[in-house]
Amino acid sequence: MWKFFRLTGACCLLLHSAFAQSQRYPIIPYPQQLVPQAGTFDITAGTKLVLPADAAAFTPATAQLEQLFTRALGKPLAVATKADKGAIVLQQNPALAGAEDYTMEVTPQQLLITAKTGTGFFRAAQTLRQLMPPAIETATGKRLAKIAIPAMQLKDHPTYDWRGMHLDVSRHFFSITYLKKFIDLLALYKMNKLHLHLTDDQGWRIEIKKYPLLTTQGAWRTFNNQDSVCMKKAIDNPDMAIDEEHIIRKDGKTWYGGFYTQEQMKDIIAYAADRQIEIIPEIDMPGHMMAAIKAYPFLSCSEETGWGKDFSTPICPCNESTFTFAEDVFTEIAALFPSKYIHLGADEVEKSSWASSPACAAVMKANNLKTVEELQSYFVKRMEKFFNSKGKVLIGWDEILQGGISPTAVLMYWRAWVPDAPVQAARHGNKVIMTPGNPLYFDGTPDRNSIYNVYHFEPVPKGLTPEEATHIMGAQANIWTEYIASEKRADYMFMPRMTALAEVLWTHRPDYEGYLQRLQAHYKRLDNLGIHYRLPDLDGFTEDNVFVDKGSLQVKKPLTDMTIRYTTDGSIPDAKAKVLPGSLTITRPDTIRLAAFSPAGNRGDIYTLRYRQQNYLKATVVKDAFPGLQLDYYQGAFKSATAIKPMADSSLRVANVVIPEGMGKGGGAFGARIKGYIQVPATGIYSFYLTCDDGGILYIDEQEVVNNDGWHAPVQKSGQVALEKGWHPLQVAFVEGGGGYTLRLEYSINGGKLQPVPDEWLRSAR
Structure with a gap:
């Protein structure tokens, strides 16, 4: 017994120690190595700053530090040439392996930072910033007499080279001020890539001097069906309201839109570069080009615009005038953006107009192309050669695999329902950036599981050897803005879950509980930065x-x-x-x-x-029941769980409320009914939590308990039911619209801990 108490006490001490360390060093992403030391280094107005020998090469990092000290102390630190006691010393360290590597040694006598490059010093500055009080983030806050930095020995470097965020400015537009705020936040959490989705059907957002109609016409639209959805939702959630600054009234009509001039974009690019962030432009071709085609109708195969079976009419890869246009556009893009990468998009292409085009038939015959997928590959490969002539590398969404991919293109994987795509590309020798819709599409409405799902994302897909895994460059999260019409809503959608991705990509060492404890210290900082982040979930109730x-x-x-x-x-x-x-x-x-x-x-x-x-629902008698539940499968697309057809195509047994791996293979739509009995161990009020992608409804005793119906990204809904101890009929109706499914059922009793429904609670009739 004494041994048990000693072990329990030791565990409590370890937990207390881990919590205390998280509070003392609330750094996100957490460093690769951090050894706590006793004491603090105190920064005051009298502290001296010693710069590296070649100080001019490290100006962005030192400027960032001086800005922090000025906000905190009221004035910048004096620069000294000698590393005396009590100084902050920055030293160049050529022995470090990577450009982003840095070390930090903090004692009560000195704060020493070493790095190989200015990028490393800048990353160190963000770590130091996070160790300072949140009050430093306010320009008009109370000045501090001193800043105490906890003593430590720290060595740090990133695991992945590509640590990115994507922002779609086409569907809804965002101001230059917001882009800079977005960039500042990426820099704070050591992200290093910003993928700007600049064009789409709904708006062309970057000035192209040779084709002025792209912005004078293509950057503006009357309100569309996405805007109307946002306006409807704004009745109950003001964050969904469209930002007024992007609305104008002209010729008796209301227009929404905007664009960046090339001079404005140069300023944004320079701002990002000072914060060690590379901006990658995306001009999406050959699909998603309605805004351009409306301005220049010659771009489509027969000058038609509009929508085909699935997507908008694309530009025509069979007319030389199309390639002239594309090369003209990308010539200006290549000159404007210093990044070696340009994203071509090349996703979701409606190819029906190509299939009926005589010009495309001629091109396919001349180039021995058998399918329209090969015709798309022909377009992509031709554009890649042009990119290469400008010193650029092509990135495309994973559809560029269809019809064949060149060995030098970079694949951006998004279709979670095609798990082999990144594996095939990596084995082919292509570099791959992971951005699967689940969990890295941040336009999906967040719920209590979102941060957990992002934190537990594994960038390297299963099935790759260690050598093949080196082709995985990293990952990014995407913010598609069809239903994100305001800057406040954008903040809410990506913060704080971006911090989880930052730690996955930088540290790549799971410490979820420690991360959550450290995250607590960041909310005050985000408040001071004016970030409209999503507050942590409240508990103790259901909907x-x-x-x-x-x-x-x-x-x-x-x-x-x-x-x-x-x-x-x-x-x-x-x-x-x-x-x-x-x-x-x-x-x-x-x-x-x-x-x-x-x-x-x-x-x-x-x-x-x-x-x-509600009265407690009476238990029923169940005899001759098997463990598990019966799953009836229904092939077809059902937009509601209530619309599933009556006759099943097949049936099988499952252990729980789950969809077996491989069902709906290839990303197809289907419906399912999972039914049987649940045995609750005690009379009480049970809360059930149903997570679905796409939709589902939970019934117990033929009563609807949770309605999570419709086609949508993974989201959790909840409900309660009062149950008498014993067996109760259970059914979950589920629909998958195509693209990748999620289904999970959890419970709590009388306000207790949320946990999975145990397999042993579930039975189905013989």
Whole structure:
């Protein structure tokens, strides 16, 4: 027994020590090596800064440090030439292996940073910045008498070279000010690539001097169906409202849009370069070109515009005028962007107009092309040769595999339902950037699982040898903005889950609990930076709640300085709404809306909680039942779980509420009904959490408990049911629209811990 207590005590001490270390060194991404030391190095207005011998080569990093010290202390640090006691010393270290490598040795007597290049010094500056109080992020905040940096020995370097974020500025446009704010945030978390999606059907956003109509016409549109969805959602969520600064009224019409001149883009590129971030432009061809075709109709095979079976009409790869246009555009793009990479897109191409074009038939015959997929490859390879002539490397979405890929193209993998694509490309010798839709499409509405899913993403796909894995350059997350119409909404969609990706790509060493503890210290910093981040999820309720005699709403606050406000009249909680007490008693059916607020006034998710009274549902008798559940499979596309056809195409047994691997092979649409019985071990109120991509509905005792229906990205919905101990009929209706499925069922009882439904609770009739 004494041995048990000693072990328990030792574990508690280890946990306490890990928590204390996370609080003392709240760095994201966490360094590769950090050895804590006793004491602190105190920075005051009298601290001296010693620069490397060739100081001019490291100006961006030293300027960043001086900016931080000026904001914190009220003035920059004096520069000295001698590394005396009490100084911050920057030394060049040619012995370090990589351009981003750095070391930091902090003692009470000195703070020594070494790096091989200015990039390494800049990365070190971000680590030092995160060790400073969040107050330094406010330009008008109270000046500090000193800044205490905890002592340590630190060695750091990135695991992956490509640590990226993508931003689509075509579907909805973003200001230069916002782009710079976005870049600043990438730099803070040691991301190094910004992929700008500059053109698409909905708008052309970069000036091309030889083709002025691309922006005078192609950059503007009247409100489309995506805008109308955003406006409808803005009624309940103001963050969905379209930013007014991108709306103009002209010729009696309302127009949405905007573009960057080449001079403006040069300024953005230089701003990013000073922060060690490379901007990669994407001009999407041959599909996603409606904005360009409307301005210059000769680009399509028969001057038609509009939509085909699946996607918009593409440009025609069978007319020389198309290649003249493309080469003219990319000549200006290549001259404007210093990056060695240009992204051609080449995804989601509607090829039906090519198949019916006499010109394309002639080109295919002349070049011995058998399919329109090979015709797309012909276009991509020809453009790649042109890129190469400009000293550039072509990147394309993973569809460039179709019809054949050149050995020098870089593949960007996004179609999670085609898991072999990155494996094939890497084995072919192509470089690969991982950006699968699940979990790295950040336009998917985040839920309580989003950060976990990103943090546990593995950049190297299964099936590659260590040598083949070297072709994986890294990864990035994508922000497609069809339904992200404001800067606030963009902030919400990618923060803080980008910090999880930053740690995956830089450190690549799982420490999820430590990461969550360190993340706590970053919310105040994000508040001070004016980031409209998504606040941590609230717990203690579901969307549909039940009570038997009376209920109690007790919300668990993940951040102690949160304020939770609520309304009962259907209005959206604002800063003037009532503060939720520690326990709110529910005695009648009601609807409560609540939201958390940070000290800076940042509002979190708006939760709508419905309460209804229910008696415990009676248990049923189950005899001769098998372990597991019956899954009925229905081939076809069903946009709702209620629309699944009555007759199944096949049936099989599953251990739990899961979709077996390989079902809907190739990314096809299908429906499924999973049915049987659930045996609950005690009478109580059970909360169920159904995560679906695309949609699903959970029924217990033939009552709808969770409705997560429709085609959508992975999202979790929840509901409650009062159950008597014993067996209860269970059914989950699920639909997959094509592209990759997710289905998971979890539960909690009487407000307890969320956990998977155990296999042993589930049975199905013989």
